[in-house]
Amino acid sequence: MFELLITELQPSQLYVSEEKLRRVREWFKQDDKAGFTPIPIKLHNGKNMMTDGHTRAAAAYLAGWETVPVVWDEDDWDMRLYETCVKWCEEAGMKSGADLAERIISAEEYEVLWNLRCEEML
Numbered sequence: 001m002f003e004l005l006i007t008e009l010q011p012s013q014l015y016v017s018e019e020k021l022r023r024v025r026e027w028f029k030q031d032d033k034a035g036f037t038p039i040p041i042k043l044h045n046g047k048n049m050m051t052d053g054h055t056r057a058a059a060a061y062l063a064g065w066e067t068v069p070v071v072w073d074e075d076d077w078d079m080r081l082y083e084t085c086v087k088w089c090e091e092a093g094m095k096s097g098a099d100l101a102e103r104i105i106s107a108e109e110y111e112v113l114w115n116l117r118c119e120e121m122l
Contacts, residue, residue, distance in 0.1 A: 001038050003067040006057055009039065009097035010047040012085040013054040015114045016100050019107035020055045028056075030063045040073035042082075049086060050097065051077060058100040068097075084121060 029035055039053030050057060051073045060068045089095075094103070105113065 006097040010049040011089045015103045016058045017110035024059045038069040038071040057097040
């Protein structure tokens, strides 16, 4: 485990659910990084791509954190799927975890705009 700047994390998700963010804020402690579950990342095209933890990254950024704990994701993911998701993010101008703070939407919108889009891709 180590820390990286939130601005150095490439999102692989276009939106953050307002409901998920509310649940993260219930346990999130601004002054306790030890209680923060590290964000899993993979090196992808020279960037530190988040494979999960987008809501936690947004919460940390909104709380004023500059860095977050991260860990290398050792799982064997289908990188073609992540490449598509990163491409969507890049097309939307999302180049860092900080951009997630501007992409918070309702749970209903999240279901339609993100989950449905991912299901259609599969």
